Amino acid sequence: MQNHIEDLLSAYMDHELTEDERQQVEDHLESCPHCTAMLNELMDIQNQVVTAFHSIQAQEGLEDQVINAVGVDASKQRNWLLVPLLTVLCFITIALVAAGSLLFKFVSVGFRVLYYLVIALGSILGSNPYTIAGLIGFSILLIVVSSISLNHLFKTKSI
Ligand SMILES: [Zn+2]
Incomplete structure (x- = not known):
């Protein structure tokens, strides 16, 4: 039974690992389809979050709507x-x-x-x-x- 590196994947994606840990993750990914699939999934999620974040834009007149909702003129x-x-x-x-x-x-x-x-x-x-x-x-x-x-x-x- 192989030791998977799922715990390190998130840190790996964010470039938060040491050189040794990064090497360990990359070596493991080469031989483990399970962790590679997991990494791809995490990257998909991250991309979706980033895309969603960038697609959020304040609609026209939002400030006025908020001010009206709060009841402050x-x-x-x-x-x-x-x-x-x-x-x-x-x-x-x-x-x-x-x-x-x-x-x-x-x-x-x-x-x-x-x-x-x-x-x-x-x-x-x-x-x-x-x-x-x-x-x-x-x-x-x-x-x-x-x-x-x-x-x-x-x-x-x-x-
Ligand atoms: Zn694995």
Whole structure:
């Protein structure tokens, strides 16, 4: 049983073999009708592909057809406005996402600080009833001020 060289035929056709490999293929082809037939077949296919490739030509008016199919009319000015409009929308979206995550981080850090502050103040002032009343009043004031400032923040951030 002969070792056929089918794997090398494609590379042989494309002149991608080394000198030794090329010699090996040519020697084999001289004595093997099977591989010679295979080579002829591959060459036929390659010729067909090349012919088909060269016969492909853009038909008349194809550009206009594509443009019409996509629905873009170059003569209309509003399409030129579409690009900056989309860019601005993208920037607004990115800005909102960035502001949102920043705000979330800020709020979560604020809550953590407030939590430790309450624990620390609670242990210090727990013994004195008058300071607790003062603290409650101060807390209410703080809540009102922070809600006003948060409200203001949301109003300026929202578009
Ligand atoms: Zn062979």
